[in-house]
Amino acid sequence: MSRLAIKICGLSTPDTVGAAMRAGATHLGFVHFPKSPRHVEADRLRALAAPVPSHVGRVAVLVDPTDETLADLSATGALTALQLHGKEIPERVAAIRQRFGIPVWKAIPVKTRADIDAAGAYAGAADFILFDAKTPEGAALPGGMGLRFDWTLLRGASLSLPWGLSGGLGIDNVAEAVRITGAPLVDVSSGVESAPGIKSVDKIMAFCNAASAC
C-alpha cells in the first residue's frame, strides 16, 4: 500500500514551511489570492519555496487567475503544480496547463453527489482533482474556511483522475476521513492554524502524525 500524501496549505512563514517539511508533508501549498489571510506575493513564495527539496511538491493556490498572474508565478520557477480553486471550466484549465507547462490541480466544490460526478469533465484537462467543501454563496473565500462535506459521497465514485480530499480536515478527523473515502492525498489549511492565516507548528506536527498513522 502506498503512503498517504499530505499537503499542508496556506503556508506563509519560513518556520511553518520548515515544520511541514520536518513533519513529512509531501506537498506544501501557498495561497496567491489577495482576499485571503494566507496570501503571499510571488517573491515571497519564491523565497519560502527555496529551501524545499525537489521531492516535496510546491503548489500555488489560485482563484480564477489571469494569464498575467500565472506568468508571474510561473517565473518564480518554484512550482510543481497550480491549484485552481475558482470557477475555471475544463477548457480554461486545459489552456493554462498547455500555456504554462505546470501540472494543474482543479478544486471541485462538493455538496452533492452530482458535484463529485462533475469532476469527470476535467479528464484530459486537469492532472489532479481536489474535492473540497462548497462554501456558502457570498462567502469571502472559496476555500480555507474549515468546512467539510459529506465524505460518504465519495464511496463507490468512479474517478478518472488522481485525486485528493480537502475541506475541514484536522487532527481529530483525518483518520476517519481517510477510512471513509480512501483518499490517497489529504490537504489541510485552517485545521492547522491558531487563527485565520496563522499556522501552528504544533498542529502541523500533530496533523502529519495523525495522517501518517492512517
Ligand SMILES: O=C(O)c1ccccc1N[C@@H]1O[C@H](COP(=O)(O)O)[C@@H](O)[C@H]1O
Ligand atoms: O486558504 C485560503 O485562504 C484559500 C483561499 C482561496 C482558495 C482556497 C483556499 N484554501 C484552500 O481550501 C482548501 C480547504 O481548506 P481548509 O482545510 O478547509 O481550511 C485547502 O486546499 C486550502 O488550501
